[in-house]
Amino acid sequence: MTRLWSTALVTTALASRNILRNPRRTLLTLTAVIVGVASTVALAALARGVAQQLVDDSIYNLTGHLKIQHPDSARDPAVEHTIDAREESVEALQQIPGVHAVLPRIVAPAVIRSERESFPITLFGVDPGLEGRNSVAGKAVSNGENLSDSDDSHLILGSKIVEKLETRIGRRVVVMTQDIENEIADRGFRIEGIFQAEVQSTELLFSFTGLETLRKMLRLKDDQLHEISILVEPEASLPEIQKQVQKLFPKAAVLTWQELQPLVVSMTKIQNGFLIIWFLIVIVSAGFGLVNSLLMSIFERVREIAVMHALGMTRVWIVIETVLQSFLLLVVGGLIGVLGGMAIVRQFSGGIDLSKFARGASIAGIGDRIVPQLIWSDVVLVVGLLIALGTLGSLYPAWLAAQVNPARSLQRL
Amino acid sequence: MSRSIALESVSRLYHQADVLVKAVSDVSLTFEPGEFTTLFGPSGSGKTTLLNLIGGLDVPTSGQVRIGETVMNVLSPSERATFRLNHIGFIFQSYNLIPVLSARENVEFVMQLQGVHSAARRERAMEVLGRVGLAELSDRRPDQMSGGQQQRVAVARAIASEPDIILADEPTANLDSKTAADLLSLMQELNEVRKITFLFSTHDKQVMERARRLVRLRDGKVENDERRS
Ligand SMILES: Nc1ncnc2c1ncn2[C@@H]1O[C@H](COP(=O)(O)OP(=O)(O)OP(=O)(O)O)[C@@H](O)[C@H]1O
Ligand SMILES: [Mg+2]
Numbered sequence: 001m002t003r004l005w006s007t008a009l010v011t012t013a014l015a016s017r018n019i020l021r022n023p024r025r026t027l028l029t030l031t032a033v034i035v036g037v038a039s040t041v042a043l044a045a046l047a048r049g050v051a052q053q054l055v056d057d058s059i060y061n062l063t064g065h066l067k068i069q070h071p072d073s074a075r076d077p078a079v080e081h082t083i084d085a086r087e088e089s090v091e092a093l094q095q096i097p098g099v100h101a102v103l104p105r106i107v108a109p110a111v112i113r114s115e116r117e118s119f120p121i122t123l124f125g126v127d128p129g130l131e132g133r134n135s136v137a138g139k140a141v142s143n144g145e146n147l148s149d150s151d152d153s154h155l156i157l158g159s160k161i162v163e164k165l166e167t168r169i170g171r172r173v174v175v176m177t178q179d180i181e182n183e184i185a186d187r188g189f190r191i192e193g194i195f196q197a198e199v200q201s202t203e204l205l206f207s208f209t210g211l212e213t214l215r216k217m218l219r220l221k222d223d224q225l226h227e228i229s230i231l232v233e234p235e236a237s238l239p240e241i242q243k244q245v246q247k248l249f250p251k252a253a254v255l256t257w258q259e260l261q262p263l264v265v266s267m268t269k270i271q272n273g274f275l276i277i278w279f280l281i282v283i284v285s286a287g288f289g290l291v292n293s294l295l296m297s298i299f300e301r302v303r304e305i306a307v308m309h310a311l312g313m314t315r316v317w318i319v320i321e322t323v324l325q326s327f328l329l330l331v332v333g334g335l336i337g338v339l340g341g342m343a344i345v346r347q348f349s350g351g352i353d354l355s356k357f358a359r360g361a362s363i364a365g366i367g368d369r370i371v372p373q374l375i376w377s378d379v380v381l382v383v384g385l386l387i388a389l390g391t392l393g394s395l396y397p398a399w400l401a402a403q404v405n406p407a408r409s410l411q412r413l
Numbered sequence: 414m415s416r417s418i419a420l421e422s423v424s425r426l427y428h429q430a431d432v433l434v435k436a437v438s439d440v441s442l443t444f445e446p447g448e449f450t451t452l453f454g455p456s457g458s459g460k461t462t463l464l465n466l467i468g469g470l471d472v473p474t475s476g477q478v479r480i481g482e483t484v485m486n487v488l489s490p491s492e493r494a495t496f497r498l499n500h501i502g503f504i505f506q507s508y509n510l511i512p513v514l515s516a517r518e519n520v521e522f523v524m525q526l527q528g529v530h531s532a533a534r535r536e537r538a539m540e541v542l543g544r545v546g547l548a549e550l551s552d553r554r555p556d557q558m559s560g561g562q563q564q565r566v567a568v569a570r571a572i573a574s575e576p577d578i579i580l581a582d583e584p585t586a587n588l589d590s591k592t593a594a595d596l597l598s599l600m601q602e603l604n605e606v607r608k609i610t611f612l613f614s615t616h617d618k619q620v621m622e623r624a625r626r627l628v629r630l631r632d633g634k635v636e637n638d639e640r641r642s
Contacts, residue, residue: 003528017513312498407471
């Protein structure tokens with residue numbers, strides 16, 4: 001057995017026994033670490049859940065993972081900003097590996113008018129069969145009938161706008177917009193169904209009718225579309241598919257949801273910022289507790305440290321012994337904290353219903369139900385950073401321990 | 414194996430609230446391997462300081478401390494610690510066992526730092542604990558033992574690794590005379606059989622009687638150096 005190994009063993013034994021020596025103090029420090037880790041893990045899972053919810057919602061709310069549109073339509077969603085979408089190009093899209101759904105749409109900014117009120121809306125011409133479960137446009141209406149096909153000339157409205165228009169299913173409303181020749185185009189629609197959405201603004205703004213109905217109304221040609229929304233399989237590479245789509249539509253803009261929804265991306269970033277601040281608070285408070293309790297224990301053990309040094313333990317090992325104490329505490333606290341965090345996440349695995357206590361959430365674009373998502377790389381990062389920084393912090397008390405002057409400390413008493 | 418101790422014009426000065434204290438003042442002494450020496454003198458005469466200088470727990474302000482071929486005061490603190498580990502055993506006035514270790518583990522501690530194999534270590538620890546009459550208490554922690562028992566463990570710890578030199582700072586000061594006598598006999602025997610060099614500081618007449626060399630200190634200086642046969 002080498003000298004190094006057996007010295008390491010006795011040092012570890014000393015460290016672990018010194019931790020247990022003052023159970024109250026150890027328990028206090030341990031509690032700080034556990035609470036800190038558990039809360040950070042749970043909050044990280046919640047943040048991931050919120051972010052996922054935001055992304056899912058915005059993708060579901062007609063953004064899709066990718067969208068093909070006229071390069072200028074992001075700036076100005078005018079009727080004439082169409083894309084050249086011949087049937088073979090649209091079919092070729094479906095052949096790209098990893099593509100889950102291809103959703104062609106015609107979009108018109110419009111005004112809707114009932115006998116009493118009028119409001120600005122965005123009218124989508126959709127193929128209800130394709131939209132299916134892939135977007136809010138294909139969502140089964142909560143009231144009335146869904147669109148039957150692309151030629152369907154009825155109107156589907158959100159429940160909020162129906163309320164505001166003071167109308168109901170079966171009544172007629174007038175939708176007014178501009179056609180491709182810049183002529184006023186208006187048309188009466190019968191309200192066939194009402195949908196509900198996670199976010200109120202969707203219910204206010206989005207209205208749907210059949211793709212071909214809107215095409216006729218706007219006098220668009222057969223191969224003209226305003227956008228094609230693409231959904232991809234979860235494991236597919238978005239940039240890769242984006243490249244292939246761009247090849248099929250060289251003149252159009254092919255944008256990812258991140259580019260289309262910068263707000264969602266920045267909200268996720270802000271949220272991560274808060275999470276980092278919380279984590280820093282945890283590290284600082286748990287770290288201070290740890291360093292403080294180590295300092296106290298070193299002041300109590302000055303004589304003992306002097307004895308170990310007098311007996312031949314070098315300063316390096318005295319430093320190691322001290323650092324090891326905090327390392328062991330952090331590892332144990334970290335593990336229990338992770339288990340605690342997992343338990344909390346599990347408690348809410350059915351989702352947290354925000355609608356009861358957070359009306360504002362839906363306005364901020366967050367859906368009503370948040371399902372926390374525990375991601376292992378987050379957990380490893382949290383615990384790893386805490387252990388690394390805590391251990392680093394304990395170098396200070398350890399250095400103090402190594403400065404104990406044996407001659408002076410053993411002088412009397 | 415055995416090493417002589419040589420002090421050459423060793424001084425150790427302390428600044429104590431603006432006053433310069435000459436704890437050890439220009440001391441030159443040589444201790445041959447296997448000597449059994451007692452340092453005595455009034456309180457504050459520099460006994461502890463001298464032992465600390467020899468053990469490398471402290472460094473002289475001037476002069477040189479040599480043990481065998483090694484000049485202690487040029488070594489780094491870690492090198493001195495390693496030198497102590499291999500060559501010097503310490504016994505302190507107030508036991509100074511490591512509280513979180515049992516009697517046996519305290520005795521094993523030095524051997525463990527030396528890398529002695531665990532089975533050999535344990536056997537040796539039990540053997541020396543037997544020698545000081547504490548084999549039965551080997552699993553007790555220091556706070557479960559009397560002062561005398563703790564000091565016997567400290568002696569066992571010092572002798573277990575068979576150092577060349579044992580430095581003992583008033584080892585019997587807190588012991589009753591019977592226990593002190595037993596321990597002294599043990600140390601005398603080790604001195605004679607193993608040729609370990611013993612250097613005591615003491616106020617204890619009993620200790621002085623057994624010593625073959627008596628060095629009297631006063632104000633950090635050697636006042637008298639007497640050998641007996
Ligand atoms: N670390 C220190 N700082 C300042 N002065 C010190 C220090 N160590 C010792 N001294 C002084 O040096 C002198 C010698 O002290 P030392 O402890 O060596 O005496 P001693 O002979 O061991 O005394 P005692 O019999 O009381 O143990 C004393 O005056 C003491 O106050
Ligand atoms: Mg003294």
